[in-house]
Amino acid sequence: MPPITSVQLFTVKTALDADLEGTLAKIADAGFTSVEPYDFVRRADALAAAFTAQGLAAPTGHAFLASDSFVRPDGTGTTVEVPTHDEVFAAAKTLGMTIVIDPYTVPARWETREQIEDTARRLNAAAAAAAPHGLRVGYHNHAHELEAQIDGETGLEVLASLLDPEVALEVDLYWAARAGVDVPALLQRLGDRVKAVHVKDGTLAPELLDAYPPADQVPAGEGTVPLAEALDAASALEYSVVEFDAFDGDLFDAVRTSRVFLDERAGR
Numbered sequence: 001m002p003p004i005t006s007v008q009l010f011t012v013k014t015a016l017d018a019d020l021e022g023t024l025a026k027i028a029d030a031g032f033t034s035v036e037p038y039d040f041v042r043r044a045d046a047l048a049a050a051f052t053a054q055g056l057a058a059p060t061g062h063a064f065l066a067s068d069s070f071v072r073p074d075g076t077g078t079t080v081e082v083p084t085h086d087e088v089f090a091a092a093k094t095l096g097m098t099i100v101i102d103p104y105t106v107p108a109r110w111e112t113r114e115q116i117e118d119t120a121r122r123l124n125a126a127a128a129a130a131a132p133h134g135l136r137v138g139y140h141n142h143a144h145e146l147e148a149q150i151d152g153e154t155g156l157e158v159l160a161s162l163l164d165p166e167v168a169l170e171v172d173l174y175w176a177a178r179a180g181v182d183v184p185a186l187l188q189r190l191g192d193r194v195k196a197v198h199v200k201d202g203t204l205a206p207e208l209l210d211a212y213p214p215a216d217q218v219p220a221g222e223g224t225v226p227l228a229e230a231l232d233a234a235s236a237l238e239y240s241v242v243e244f245d246a247f248d249g250d251l252f253d254a255v256r257t258s259r260v261f262l263d264e265r266a267g268r
Contacts, residue, residue, distance in 0.1 A: 002266035004059060006034035007255050008198065008243035010073075013038075015251070020050050028054045030256040031263070036241050037095065038062040038103065041083040044091035051095070058095045060170070060196060060239055063088045065102040065137055066122035073245070074212050075144065077106050085126055089133040099136045099195065099239075101170050102126075107144035110155040116148075120162035127167050138168035138195060146179035146186070154181065160193050169193045170241070171234075174200035174217065177225045178209060184229040192236035198243045199262060201225045213246035220258035231265065 007027060009016055015023040027035060034057045040047055041063060051058055064070065064082040071077055083091075092100050102123065109115045127137045141156050148155030160169060171194050176183045187194060201223035202216040209216075220227055220242065231240065242258040244251065 002268070003196075003237040003240045004034050005032065005259055005262045005266070005268075006036050006060065006239055006241045007032050007259070008036040008038065008062070008241050010038045010062075011242070011244045011247075011255060012251055020046065021053065024050050024054045024056060026252050027255070028056060030252055031259050032255075033057060034059055034239075036060045036062065036101075036239075036243075040095060041087055041091040044094040048094050048096075058097055060099045060101055060138075060241070061092060061095065061097050062101050062103040062140065063092070065100065065126040066119050066139070067102075067105055071104060071106055075104065075107050075142065085129040089130055089135055092135055093133055097135065099138050099168055100126075100130060101138040101140050101168075101196070103140050104142045104145075110144055110148035113150050113158065116150065116155055116158050117162060120159055123167050124164045127164055131166070136166055136168055136195075138170050139163075140170040140198065141172050141175055143175045143179040146176055146181050154179075154186075157186075157189060160190055163193070167193075168195035170196035170198065170239075171230075172198040172200060172243075173227055173230050174198065174202050174214075174225050174245075176230075177204060178202070178214075183226055184233040187230050187233035188235075194234050195236060196239035196241060197230070197234060197237060198241050199227060199231070199258060200243050200245070201227060201258075215246070215248075217244050217247055219254045220261040222257075227261075228265065
């Protein structure tokens with residue numbers, strides 16, 4: 001069975017904050033039947049009602065599980081406490097999720113094996129807390145987890161080796177490419193640990209690689225990230241999730257184009 005095509009709602013964050021119902025209607029009009037929410041604990045009921053109204057499912061979602069406080073999208077930390085595991089998993093059940101995915105941890109936590117071991121312990125503990133709710137947990141990377149090198153191995157692969165079998169990975173294909181790794185080879189090495197990917201393309205123009213938000217992202221299939229090869233290398237993929245961190249153009253056209261790229265590959 002081909003993976004479910006979804007879209008990470010952070011892509012349309014500004015529009016979503018301004019008009020929840022209208023934005024989700026545009027997502028549905030773009031051909032999506034599944035979405036991946038972020039920051040869903042405080043608004044689970046509102047999201048659930050809006051998803052139902054638009055015929056959308058939310059099988060996966062992002063919430064911090066291995067950090068004590070919120071981490072900004074640029075990787076800097078804050079002192080704002082994150083919801084408890086119980087709060088996260090209760091909200092996830094309200095939304096009908098199957099996997100709750102930690103979006104990232106701060107780069108400073110990837111400098112030593114001991115730090116990565118601590119993150120693995122936290123994710124394993126979250127998985128144990130999620131199981132009674134009928135949920136799994138996972139981890140999503142940015143570039144820093146792959147730029148980190150521990151004894152000749154990427155930090156993300158060290159983490160994978162320390163995680164309990166039921167903890168999944170959601171590999172962000174753009175950030176992996178931006179970290180300079182061979183993305184299809186990474187997917188092959190991680191094997192059936194990878195249950196989801198963020199399908200995100202970019203030109204990877206050298207003069208733009210230090211920018212945040214990224215300045216080079218384009219619809220799937222229009223950049224230089226080896227998306228097709230990476231998707232072929234993901235042997236146990238359940239969810240292919242479209243995402244843009246930033247895009248200088250019509251986001252809804254861009255996510256539709258990316259959805260078509262995935263659905264055509266899946267023969268839909």
